Amino acid sequence: MASESGGLIDRMVHTRALRRWRRAADRIGGLDLDSLRELRGEARALRRQLDRVLHEAEGRLALPVMGSNAMHPPPGADWSWRPGLWRGPVPRQGRAGVVSNTDLGEGAVIFHDCRESEITARQMRNNRERDLAPFGLRLDVFHFDGSFLSIVLDLPEDAVRGLRKRHLIRLDMVVETEKPLEIFARLNVRHGPNEEQIVREMPLDAEEVTAEFDLAYSRINEKRVERAWVDLIFEGPELNQILLRDVTLSRRPRADL
Numbered sequence: 001m002a003s004e005s006g007g008l009i010d011r012m013v014h015t016r017a018l019r020r021w022r023r024a025a026d027r028i029g030g031l032d033l034d035s036l037r038e039l040r041g042e043a044r045a046l047r048r049q050l051d052r053v054l055h056e057a058e059g060r061l062a063l064p065v066m067g068s069n070a071m072h073p074p075p076g077a078d079w080s081w082r083p084g085l086w087r088g089p090v091p092r093q094g095r096a097g098v099v100s101n102t103d104l105g106e107g108a109v110i111f112h113d114c115r116e117s118e119i120t121a122r123q124m125r126n127n128r129e130r131d132l133a134p135f136g137l138r139l140d141v142f143h144f145d146g147s148f149l150s151i152v153l154d155l156p157e158d159a160v161r162g163l164r165k166r167h168l169i170r171l172d173m174v175v176e177t178e179k180p181l182e183i184f185a186r187l188n189v190r191h192g193p194n195e196e197q198i199v200r201e202m203p204l205d206a207e208e209v210t211a212e213f214d215l216a217y218s219r220i221n222e223k224r225v226e227r228a229w230v231d232l233i234f235e236g237p238e239l240n241q242i243l244l245r246d247v248t249l250s251r252r253p254r255a256d257l
Helices: 002-030 033-061
Strands: 079-081 102-105 108-112 119-125 135-141 149-154 167-177 182-191 194-201 208-214 225-235 240-253
Touching: 002 033, 102 119, 108 119, 135 149, 149 240, 167 182, 182 208, 194 208, 225 240
Parallel strands: none
Antiparallel strands: 079 240, 102 108, 108 149, 119 135, 135 240, 149 225, 167 208, 167 240, 182 194, 182 225
């Protein structure tokens, strides 16, 4: 009974609040400036809370399901991973004038060497039926006076636990750009005091692109592997919009010959 009573009271309060703001909208043209400023302040405070509710509700009701880790790793994969930025909401969805070494959330960090940043970054909700990742990342680059722009993804411990030279590490991305753009992926593996780097250019002929890093040709010390990370490097990004709808990584052992 208490919950029913509380629900009825909440509905009455909601109806009364709607009626109040409807009246305010109807008479706003006749308000003096002091009253108008006071009303605007109240409306802005209310809008901030409404925006929070709408962001959460629309995120959870849209496709795909938030928190989903559905992906298509290659056969035989012993590890697969989607970075958290593409899996769930981050506290700060949008940023303007992004400075270098800014954490975009869940281990994704943006780097550049612009003197004055005209880069915006926003986490966006994927809602296409074919999307597997709940979220995507949109970068808008206006004037760009730097020499590089990259996003660094720190791989979790599971990625390097038991890592061997017989492993292939695969990067899959769903990417859209306003105009053609060269994108490179660099795998970095730290083993003891040394660091191994393998660079691959992402193909530009499709929305869904893949690159593989074959550790057989690397010089890693398997007994001293400490950590690994991937740099996504965007060449000449000026006046472009880059939409990373999904980013996943996986590893699989090379078949024995």
